[in-house]
Amino acid sequence: MPIPWYTIKQAKTAAFQKQLRETGCYKSRYGERSVHLPSIVASPIFALMLSELIVTASVHARKPGFMNKEWSLFGMRVIVLVEKLGGYVEIDGFEKITRLGRPVVWVSNHVSSLETYMLPPILMSWPGLIIVLKEELASYPLFGAVVRGVDPIRIQRKSPVADLRKVLEDGKAGIDAGRSALIFPQGRRERLFNPASFNSLGTKLAQHAKAPVVPIAVATDFLRIGKKHRDLGMSVHPSSPVRISCGPIIPHDLHRDEIQSRCTGFISSKLAEWEKLDKRKMLADPGMIAAPEIAETPALVK
Numbered sequence: 367m368p369i370p371w372y373t374i375k376q377a378k379t380a381a382f383q384k385q386l387r388e389t390g391c392y393k394s395r396y397g398e399r400s401v402h403l404p405s406i407v408a409s410p411i412f413a414l415m416l417s418e419l420i421v422t423a424s425v426h427a428r429k430p431g432f433m434n435k436e437w438s439l440f441g442m443r444v445i446v447l448v449e450k451l452g453g454y455v456e457i458d459g460f461e462k463i464t465r466l467g468r469p470v471v472w473v474s475n476h477v478s479s480l481e482t483y484m485l486p487p488i489l490m491s492w493p494g495l496i497i498v499l500k501e502e503l504a505s506y507p508l509f510g511a512v513v514r515g516v517d518p519i520r521i522q523r524k525s526p527v528a529d530l531r532k533v534l535e536d537g538k539a540g541i542d543a544g545r546s547a548l549i550f551p552q553g554r555r556e557r558l559f560n561p562a563s564f565n566s567l568g569t570k571l572a573q574h575a576k577a578p579v580v581p582i583a584v585a586t587d588f589l590r591i592g593k594k595h596r597d598l599g600m601s602v603h604p605s606s607p608v609r610i611s612c613g614p615i616i617p618h619d620l621h622r623d624e625i626q627s628r629c630t631g632f633i634s635s636k637l638a639e640w641e642k643l644d645k646r647k648m649l650a651d652p653g654m655i656a657a658p659e660i661a662e663t664p665a666l667v668k
Contacts, residue, residue: 379442383491390461402604427515441487452604459612473568474582476550494545538575560650561630581613581629583636
């Protein structure tokens with residue numbers, strides 16, 4: 367018998383995406399709960415339920431149309447799973463993307479694998495998404511089928527020059543076709559954000575494709591990497607709210623260093639804000655905040 371959140375249909379995902387297009391925001395229905403499942407209980411439940419979701423998604427990934435429909439549905443089910451375990455999800459700042467009306471290059475800090483599940487249904491609220499992922503994910507059991515099904519830009523992480531060439535060529539082709547690109551410039555998941563680890567790959571793609579850059583700040587340490595193995599032994603912490611915030615729209619024709627500063631500045635400032643709000647550490651060093659948040663250039667927004 368299927369678990370309850372398998373009954374989530376496309377209509378729920380469509381309503382979620384419609385809300386984001388219209389308001390740019392989403393908050394979990396029940397708010398931030400004062401009582402949470404302990405990690406020792408929540409972690410195995412999450413692992414089991416996520417495994418079932420991945421099995422289901424891997425089956426659908428082999429069918430035509432997975433990227434345009436089932437990918438968002440899979441991510442929506444992960445959001446609901448987080449909420450079922452008492453986690454709180456808050457999303458804000460995306461209303462400007464509807465007004466912009468054109469593809470962008472999304473760049474996000476990378477805290478856990480949770481954002482790779484949750485960002486697609488958020489970002490696919492606007493047509494078209496292409497994501498940059500490391501090649502080895504395509505060979506993972508079951509989840510590899512999901513990766514192959516969304517036709518990402520796969521990078522080897524062996525030759526920076528080859529990876530850059532592939533991202534620039536395939537990324538521009540995707541943007542020219544009307545799809546926004548999502549990149550995690552840190553390369554690897556790190557709970558504490560260090561601006562120095564945020565490379566310029568997204569900025570280079572944006573300038574090559576002549577598309578705006580939009581930074582995304584994420585706090586997804588609801589799910590934390592394993593101490594001995596990054597993917598095995600991951601732990602769940604329902605008391606840590608999941609927060610996702612869309613930053614300013616940054617023109618591609620600024621100097622590369624200025625674009626980088628605006629991106630890391632927005633992410634750093636949001637994480638600093640959430641550190642105080644949630645009383646949890648999110649910055650590697652508060653003194654490394656690159657720059658204050660800078661509003662987007664009005665001329666870019668319709």
